[in-house]
Amino acid sequence: MITIIEVRNLIKRFGHKQVLRKLNFSVQQGEFVALLGSNGAGKTTLLRTLSSLSKPNYGEIQIAGYYLPGQSAQVRKKLGVVSHLPLLYGDLNAEENLKFYGRLYGLSDFQNHIEEILQLVGLLKRKKDLVRTFSRGMQQRLAIGRAIIHDPEVLLLDEPHTGLDQDAANMLDTLLQEIASRGRTVVMTSHDFPRVANLATRFDVLYKGIIHSSKFAKDLPQHGLLAYYQSIVDEIDAGGENQDAA
Amino acid sequence: MQPKTSFFKAMFAVVWKDLIAELRGKELISAMLVFALLVIFIFNFALELDPKTRSALTAGILWVTIIFAGNLGLNRSMAVEKDRGCLDGLLLAPVDRTAIYFGKSIANWIFMLIVAMIVLPIYSILYNTNIISPALLLVILLGSEGYVAIGTLLASMAVQARTRDILLPILLFPVILPVLIAAVKASAGILSGFPFSDLQTWFNLLIVYDIIFTSVAFMVFDSVVEE
Amino acid sequence: MKKPTTLKILDVVTLVALLGATAMVFFYAPIERVMGAVQKVFYFHVAAGWVGMLSFLFAAIAGILYLVKKTKIWDLVGVAAVEIGIIFIFINIVTGSIWARPIWNTWWTWDPRLTTATIMELVYIAYLMLRQGIDDPERRSRFGAVYAIVGFLSVPLTFFSIRIFRTIHPVVIAGSDPSAVGTFDMTPTMFQTMMVSIVVFSILFIDLVWHRIRLGKLANQVEELKFNIQD
Ligand SMILES: Nc1ncnc2c1ncn2[C@@H]1O[C@H](COP(=O)(O)OP(=O)(O)O)[C@@H](O)[C@H]1O
Ligand SMILES: [Mg+2]
Numbered sequence: 001m002i003t004i005i006e007v008r009n010l011i012k013r014f015g016h017k018q019v020l021r022k023l024n025f026s027v028q029q030g031e032f033v034a035l036l037g038s039n040g041a042g043k044t045t046l047l048r049t050l051s052s053l054s055k056p057n058y059g060e061i062q063i064a065g066y067y068l069p070g071q072s073a074q075v076r077k078k079l080g081v082v083s084h085l086p087l088l089y090g091d092l093n094a095e096e097n098l099k100f101y102g103r104l105y106g107l108s109d110f111q112n113h114i115e116e117i118l119q120l121v122g123l124l125k126r127k128k129d130l131v132r133t134f135s136r137g138m139q140q141r142l143a144i145g146r147a148i149i150h151d152p153e154v155l156l157l158d159e160p161h162t163g164l165d166q167d168a169a170n171m172l173d174t175l176l177q178e179i180a181s182r183g184r185t186v187v188m189t190s191h192d193f194p195r196v197a198n199l200a201t202r203f204d205v206l207y208k209g210i211i212h213s214s215k216f217a218k219d220l221p222q223h224g225l226l227a228y229y230q231s232i233v234d235e236i237d238a239g240g241e242n243q244d245a246a
Numbered sequence: 247m248q249p250k251t252s253f254f255k256a257m258f259a260v261v262w263k264d265l266i267a268e269l270r271g272k273e274l275i276s277a278m279l280v281f282a283l284l285v286i287f288i289f290n291f292a293l294e295l296d297p298k299t300r301s302a303l304t305a306g307i308l309w310v311t312i313i314f315a316g317n318l319g320l321n322r323s324m325a326v327e328k329d330r331g332c333l334d335g336l337l338l339a340p341v342d343r344t345a346i347y348f349g350k351s352i353a354n355w356i357f358m359l360i361v362a363m364i365v366l367p368i369y370s371i372l373y374n375t376n377i378i379s380p381a382l383l384l385v386i387l388l389g390s391e392g393y394v395a396i397g398t399l400l401a402s403m404a405v406q407a408r409t410r411d412i413l414l415p416i417l418l419f420p421v422i423l424p425v426l427i428a429a430v431k432a433s434a435g436i437l438s439g440f441p442f443s444d445l446q447t448w449f450n451l452l453i454v455y456d457i458i459f460t461s462v463a464f465m466v467f468d469s470v471v472e473e
Numbered sequence: 474m475k476k477p478t479t480l481k482i483l484d485v486v487t488l489v490a491l492l493g494a495t496a497m498v499f500f501y502a503p504i505e506r507v508m509g510a511v512q513k514v515f516y517f518h519v520a521a522g523w524v525g526m527l528s529f530l531f532a533a534i535a536g537i538l539y540l541v542k543k544t545k546i547w548d549l550v551g552v553a554a555v556e557i558g559i560i561f562i563f564i565n566i567v568t569g570s571i572w573a574r575p576i577w578n579t580w581w582t583w584d585p586r587l588t589t590a591t592i593m594e595l596v597y598i599a600y601l602m603l604r605q606g607i608d609d610p611e612r613r614s615r616f617g618a619v620y621a622i623v624g625f626l627s628v629p630l631t632f633f634s635i636r637i638f639r640t641i642h643p644v645v646i647a648g649s650d651p652s653a654v655g656t657f658d659m660t661p662t663m664f665q666t667m668m669v670s671i672v673v674f675s676i677l678f679i680d681l682v683w684h685r686i687r688l689g690k691l692a693n694q695v696e697e698l699k700f701n702i703q704d
Contacts, residue, residue, distance in 0.1 A: 015610040016693075016700040053334055054473045073249040076340040085331030087338075091267035103259035104339035106251035130270075146335070396623065403616045409606035417603060420596045421623055424630035431637075447637065455630060462626055466619045469540050473612070 002029040004154060004185050005050065010059035012045055019045045021209035022059070027187060029153075032180050034200035035189040036229050041206050043189040044084075047156050050187070051081045064153050077105070080147035082157040086139040087146065090132030094123050094142055097131055098149055105150040113149075121145040121175060137168025144175060148184075155179060157188040161195060173199060197225040205232045212236055249340060256341035260349025261356075264323065268357065274322050278315040278361045285311045286369060295373070304369075304377065305433035309389070309426060311365060313419075316358045316393055321414050323354050324401040337471060347398065347467040354394040362386050381436045381445075388452040389429030392459050393422055399463040402470045425459070428452045474691060480683055487673075487680040494666075494673040502666040505657055511575050512657070516667050518568035520674035521561045522590065528558030528678060529597065533625035536618035545693070546686075548614035551621055552604070553685035557678060559597050566590050585635040592631055596624040 005027040012020040019042040027033050035043050048054040050061065052072040061068040064078040081087075088097050095114060102110045118124040121141040131139060140160060147155060160176075161169050169192070176199060180186055190196045196203070197217075203225060204214045213232045220228060268274055289295060289307045327333040327350075336346050366386075370376050397418055404414040432448035498516045505512035532554035539547035569587050570580045581587070600620050607613040659667070 016697045048473075051338060053337055071249070073340040076338060077249060079338070081334075081338050083331055083334060085334070087331045087335035089263065089267055089326070089332060090330065091271050091273075091326075092263065096263075096266060100259055100263045101335065101339065103262075104251060104256055104336070104341055106248070106255060106340070399619075399623070403603065403619065406612065406616075407603065407606035408608060409602070413603065413606055416599045417620065420592055420599055421627035423592060424627060424634045427631070427634040451634065458626065458630070462623060466540065466622060469615050469619055 003027070004029045004064055005187070006060075006062040007050070008060040010046075010049065010061065011057045012042070012049055012054070013057050019209060020049070020056075023206075023210045025204070025211050027154075027185060029185055030180075030183050032176075032186045032199060032201045033188070034196040034203050035187060035206055036193075036196070036203060037189070037206035038233075042209055043206055044158055046206065047081075047083075047158050047187070047189065051079055051156055052076055053081075077150065078153045080150070080152035080155045082140075082143050082147045082155070082160055084158050084162060086131075086143045088131045088139060088142060091130065093128050093130050094118065094134075094145075095127040097142065098145060101146050101149050107150060110149075117145045117149060120178065122171065135168070136163045137165065137171065140164060140168070140172060141175060144172075144179075148179065152184070154185045154187070157186065159189050159191065161190055161192045169195060193226050193229070203228070205229060207233060207236055251339065251341045251345075253342055253345045256339070256345035257349040257352070260336070260346055261353050264350070264353035265356070267326075268353075274319055275357055275360055277322070278319050278357065279364055281318055282311045282315040282361055282365050283368065285314055286365070286372070290372075302434040302438070304373075304437055305430050308365075308369070308377075308433060309430050312358065312362055312386070312390065313393065313422070313426065315361050315365075316354075316390065316397065317415050317418065319357050319361075320354055320394070320397045320401040320418075321404070321411075323350065323357075324398075324405040325410070328405040333471065343468045343471055344464055346471070347402075347464065350402075351394050351398040351463075354398055355390060358390045358394060359387070362390065377437060379436060381442060382433060384449075385429055385432045385436065385452070388449070388456055389425055389432075392425035392452065392456045395456065395460040395463050396422055399467055399470060402467070425452065425455050428455065474687070474694070476687075480680075480687070483676075483680050483683065487677050490673040490676055494670050497666050497669055502663050503660060505663075507657065508576055511572060514568045514572050516670040517674075518565060518572060519667055520670040521568065522565040522586075523671050524674045524678045525558045525562035525565055525590075525593075527675070528554040528561060528682075529593065529621075529625050529628070531682075532558065532597075532621040536621035536625075539614060539618040540622075545614070548617065549686045549689040550682070551614075551617060552689065553682045555597050555600055555621065556685060557681045559594060559601075561674070561678070562590055562594050562597075566594065585632060588635055589628065589632040593624075593628045596628065600624060 003026055005025065007023060007025040010020050010023040010025070011018065023042075023046065025046070035046070037043050045054065049056050050063065050068075052068055052075055055069050063075045066074040066078070068075055089100070092100065095118065098114045098117060099110070102114065107113065115124065115127075118127050121144060123138060123142055123145070126134070126138065131142065134142065140163075144157075144160070157176075160172060164172060173195060176186065176188075180199075188196070188200070197220075201217050202214060203217070203220070205212045215228060286307065289310075293303065293307075295303065295307070327336065337343070366378050366382075370378060397414075400417045400421075401414055404410050404417060407413050428448045428451040432445050432452065435445040435448065494516075498513050502513065502516070504510055532551045535547045535551035535554060538544075539551060566587065569590070573582055573587075574580055600617065603620055604613050604617050607616060
C-alpha cells in the first residue's frame with residue numbers, strides 16, 4: 001500500500017478562530033474516503049488546504065510524494081478538485097472550458113482526450129452549448145470533467161451532491177464509481193449518507209477540528225453509517241474536547 | 247516532468263479564453279462602448295465643446311472617456327473570475343500566478359484598445375475633425391497599458407471585497423493620476439499640432455510609469471490571490 | 474497590558490516639546506517682514522507635511538515587511554502609520570490654505586505640492602475604505618499592505634507629473650527662484666524654529682504610532698478573548 005495523502009498536525013486558523021486543530025489524516029492509494037462532519041466542522045477548509053488554495057498555519061502536508069506549500073506546482077499537477085462552485089466559464093461552451101483548462105495544465109494535442117472526457121461525463125452531444133445554459137447536474141458533471149482533464153492521481157470533491165436531483169445525483173455516482181475503478185484516489189465530503197455509504201470505502205468523521213474516527217466500509221453493518229456517525233458525535237460530545245482521535 | 251506549465255502557454259490560454267468569451271457575447275465591449283459614447287455626449291452638452299479651438303479639452307475628455315469605460319471593463323473582467331469560483335480554478339492549475347496576471351492584463355488592454363479604436367473615429371465624425379494620428383495612437387497604447395497594469399491588480403482586490411461594486415474607482419483613480427496627467431498632456435500636445443520632439447518628455451514619462459506600475463503589480467500580484 | 478513606563482515618559486516629553494516648539498514659533502522666530510504674522514503657520518505646515526510623508530513611507534515599508542513575514546505586528550504598524558499620516562497631511566493642507574489666503578489671495582491653489590498632498594490624502598482614505606470592505610482579517614492585512622505599497626509609489630510620480638506644470642509654491646529651502654510669489658529669506662532663527670518643529674513633530678509621530686499599535690494589540694486581545702468565551 002502506498003500512502004498518497006499524509007497530513008500531520010495540521011493547524012488552520014481564521015483570525016483567532018482555530019478551525020483545524022493539529023489534524024492528522026492519511027489516505028492510501030486507491031481509497032475512496034468520505035469525510036463526514038457537521039456544518040462548519042472544517043471539511044471545506046481541509047480540502048482547500050489540501051488543494052493548495054489555502055496555506056496551513058502549521059503542520060506538514062504531503063501529497064503524492066510532494067510537500068505543501070513548498071512544492072505546490074507539483075502537487076497541483078497530481079490533484080483534481082471539484083468545489084461547491086463549478087469553476088467553469090458560463091460564456092464558454094463545454095468544449096472550450098475543457099480546452100482552456102487543458103492548456104492551463106500544459107496538455108497538447110488534446111482534442112481526442114477532450115472528446116473522451118465529454119463522453120465519460122455524458123456531455124458529448126452538448127459540447128457546443130454554453131455552460132450557462134446547463135442545469136446544475138450538467139455543470140457538476142462538467143466540473144468533474146474539468147477536474148480530471150490532466151488525469152490526476154487524487155480527486156478532491158466538496159459536497160458534489162448538493163443541489164442535484166435524484167437522476168443527476170445517480171449519474172454523478174456512476175461517474176465517481178467509474179473514476180474510482182480506474183485506481184484513482186478520491187476524498188469527498190458529503191451530507192448525503194445513503195449515497196456516500198454506497199460509494200466510499202472508508203468513512204472519517206471530522207469534528208471539532210480533528211479526524212476523530214475512521215472506519216472501513218467492510219467493517220460497517222448494512223445501513224449502519226448514520227448510526228456510526230451519530231455514535232462518534234455523541235461520544236465526543238459526552239467526553240468533551242480532551243477526547244483524542246481514535 | 248516540468249512541474250509548471252510554460253509561462254507563455256498559460257498566459258495566452260487566459261488571453262484566448264477572455265477573447266473568445268467576449269467575442270461570443272460582446273457584452274463587455276458593447277457596455278464599454280455605449281458608456282463611452284454617453285460620456286462624450288454628456289461632455290458635449292455640459293461643456294459646449296468645440297474641439298478645433300479647445301484641443302486641450304478634447305484630450306481630457308478622450309481620456310476621461312477611456313478611463314471610465316476601462317473601469318467598467320476591469321470590474322467586469324475580474325467579477326467573471328470570482329463569480330463561479332473560476333479564480334480558484336486558475337489557482338488550482340500548475341501555472342505561475344503572474345502568468346494569470348499578465349493574461350488578464352493583456353485581455354483587458356485589448357478590450358480598452360478596441361473601445362478606443364471605435365471611439366476615436368466616432369469622435370472625429372461627431373466633431374468633423376480628424377483626431378486620429380499615429381502619435382495619438384501611441385499615447386493611447388502607452389497610457390492604457392499603465393492603466394490596465396495597475397487596474398487589473400486593484401480589480402483583483404476589489405472583487406474580493408464586500409464593497410466590490412463601489413471600490414475599484416476609489417482605489418484606482420488616485421493612484422493612476424501620474425499616467426493620466428502624462429497621457430492627457432501628450433494627447434493635448436498632439437492635437438494642438440506640436441512636433442513630436444516637444445512632447446518627448448511626456449512620452450518618456452509614460453514609458454517610465456508603465457514600467458514601474460507593471461513591475462510592481464507583477465511583484466505583488468501573488469499576495470492578492472494567494473491565501 | 475499595562476502602559477509601559479517608557480511610553481509614559483514619551484507622552485510627557487512630547488507634550489513639553491510641543492509647548493516648547495509653539496513658544497519658539499511665537500516668541501523666538503521673528504515676524505516675517507512682508508507676510509507678517511501669518512507666516513508663523515509655516516513652521517507647523519512644513520513639519521506636518523514632513524511627518525505625514527514619513528508616515529506613509531513607514532506604511533509602505535510595513536506593507537513590504539508584512540508581505541514577506543506575514544506577522545501581524547507589521548499590519549498594526551501599517552494601519553497606525555496610515556491613520557496618523559492622514560491626520561498630519563490634513564493639518565498640512567489646512568495650514569497651507571491658511572497661509573495661502575493672505576499671500577496668494579485664495580484658499581486653494583493648484584500648486585503641485587498642495588495638489589499632491591490632497592491626492593495623497595485621497596489615496597490613504599481609499600486605503601481605509603478598502604480595509605473596511607474586507608471581513609477576513611488576514612486578507613484585510615494583505616490587501617492593505619499591497620495598497621500601501623502601490624499608493625506610496627504613485628504619490629511621488631503624481632508630484633513629478635504635476636511639477637512639470639509651472640509652480641507657484643515658494644521653494645523655501647532652495648530659495649533661488651525670485652519670481653515665485655511668497656518666497657522669503659529665512660533668518661537663522663527661522664531656520665532653527667523650523668528644524669525644531671520638524672523634530673518635535675517627529676517625536677509626536679512616534680508617540681502616536683506607539684499608542685495606536687498598543688490600541689491595535691489590545692483590540693486583538695479582546696477579539697481573542699471573545700473567541701475563547703464562545704468555544
Ligand atoms: N475565509 C474564512 N474566513 C473566516 N472564517 C472562515 C473562512 N472559511 C471558513 N471559515 C470558518 O471555518 C469554519 C469551518 O468552515 P468550513 O471548512 O467551510 O466547514 P464545513 O465545510 O465543514 O461546513 C466555519 O466556522 C467557518 O465560519
Ligand atoms: Mg463546506
